[in-house]
Amino acid sequence: MYDVCVVGLGTHGSAIAHRCAHLGLSVIGIDRYHPPHGLGSHNGDTRMTRLIQFEGEHLLPLVRAGNLWRQSFEDPDIPLFEEAGFLTIACKNSTHFDLDSQELWAKQHDIPYKRFYGSRLQKAFPKFNFNDGDEAFLEPGAGYLKSSFCIESNLKRAQAYGAECLYNTEVISIEPHKIFLNEGGSVEAKHIIICAGAYINRFLPKRIAANIYASKQAVSWFEITEDPKEHRFPKISPFVWEQENKDIFYGFPSLPAFEDDKNPEMKIGVHTEYNHVDPNECNMLPSQKDLDKIYKTPSLIKGLSDKPHTVTTCFYTMTKDQEFIIDRLPDMDDVWVCSACSGHGFKMSFGIALMFGELITEGASDLLLPEFSLSRF
Incomplete structure (x- = not known):
């Protein structure tokens, strides 16, 4: 046994x-x-x-404890984690992201952060086509796991x-x-x-x-059509962005570790909470609705191809x-x-x-x- x-x-x-x-x-x-x-x-x-948990402050100890254990065995020459920051972009009258609460939690838990508004936001991240009223919260020490x-x-x-x-x-x-x-x-x-x-x-x-239900999520990769250095950290961080119509996009900067040097790209996804599927029966192709949303990406970020070269899916397992x-x-x-x-x-x-x-x-x-x-x- x-x-x-x-x-x-x-x-x-x-x-x-x-x-x-x-x-x-x-x-x-x-x-x-x-x-x-x-x-x-x-x-x-x-x-x-990231350390800022807009899903619930109670989750922070789990992330911090796990980070310490990962760091104890991680090979620095082939790291599992890469620091690249994390940018939360909230539209005017956002219903999903409360940047004031994020700032409060950051202060309470000694998490470094920056906030951006108006012209300062556009100057800091010039590749984004921000909407009037957008605000952003940056956690510089965040990043991504491979x-x-x-x-x-x-x-x-x-x-x-x-x-x-x-x-x-x-x-x-x-x-x-x-x-x-x-x-x-x-x-x-x-x-x-x-x-x-x-x-x-x-x-x-x-x-x-x-x-409990499974939700199929669409994710895509767009080729970068200009100097890829402008689409890499620190010019662009991993981000999540709520639009005025309440669509939520997320994405990653150009990551040379995953790219052929001749074909730099950005990964862009659409967050969909209620796309219920049976994982045993559904195919892994994205829905037309999700494709229509992904095709909007070039209007949000400058310097990307008109359409993605790859679109795939993954599952979220959701509770109500x-x-x-x-x-x-x-x-x-x-x-x-x-x-x-x-x-x-x-x-x-x-x-x-x-x-x-x-x-x-x-x-x-x-x-x-x-x-x-x-x-x-």
């Missing part, structure tokens, strides 16, 4: 397997695919990370510490201390942690699954209250659910891995918050 079985080895599962193996626990991880891959939440090379590389690194380190990984293997059902596989076998473990992302609902009671689920399953104290991170979970993954290391070895963790409980459903 293993100490820990992790079901799903993507964003959170790979980090949890890494941490538990690092602590000397016997670990087996199982995934229906071979992560990293294009069928989960991590598709698309990069994920933003999502696929993080997962590859976690899995490699987990296996170096003795973890076993079963890829292209589907879990059919879960019982206390035991999971059953599509190949007819089974695995026994003292603790089971389900990190199945958009595919989580098959393992949950119907009353809980009714509060857009909060995480991290809790034991009802009637199965040995089985944990860690999923439904509602589109902002990647930056928490290292902190959540620390949390599970403490939960398994010590029986409790200060990082486990009541906001994550299943009792709210």
Whole structure:
């Protein structure tokens, strides 16, 4: 019997397997695919990370704790994280971003920041075609994580510490201390942690699954048609931008680490909270509605091609209250659910891995918050 079985080895599962193996626990991880891959939440090379949490100030300790652990093993020559800042752009009468609250939190938690208005905003970021009334909040110490590389690194380190990984293997059902596989076998473990992302609902009671849905997100890459240096940090930071019509775009500066030097590009996505899909049945093509929004990008940012050269998708796993689920399953104290991170979970993954290391070895963790409980459903 293993100490820990992790079901799903993507964003959170790979980090949890890494941490538990690092602590000397016997670990087996199982995934229906071979992560990293294009069928989960991590598709698309990069994920933003920041200390300012406009999803909820209570999440800050998770990010800070995870950053410290990541820094303890990260190779400085091939880093998982790159500092590039993070820019929140709020339209006039924004309903999504409260920059005054962000400024208050930054002051309370000693997070460096800058705010920009009017002509000062346009002067600081000349490649953006800002709208009248736009304001921006910059967290200079933020940046991005290399999502696929993080997962590859976690899995490699987990296996170096003795973890076993079963890829292209589907879990059919879960019982206390035991999971059953599509190949007819089974695995026994003292603790089971389900990190199945958009595919989580098959393992949950119907009353809980009714509060969780997968949302397909479109992301694209536009070629840069002028000097790419003007589209790189610090001229452009990773950003999120609410438009006057309430569309929300996000994007990344030109990142030479992911580019052919001859074809510099910017990654641009559309944030869609309510695009419900069944991940087992839907195709991964973007919807026409999302394509129409993405095609607006050249009107927002100067120096980009008229249309993207690539458009792909990934999944968010959403809860109705857009909060995480991290809790034991009802009637199965040995089985944990860690999923439904509602589109902002990647930056928490290292902190959540620390949390599970403490939960398994010590029986409790200060990082486990009541906001994550299943009792709210």
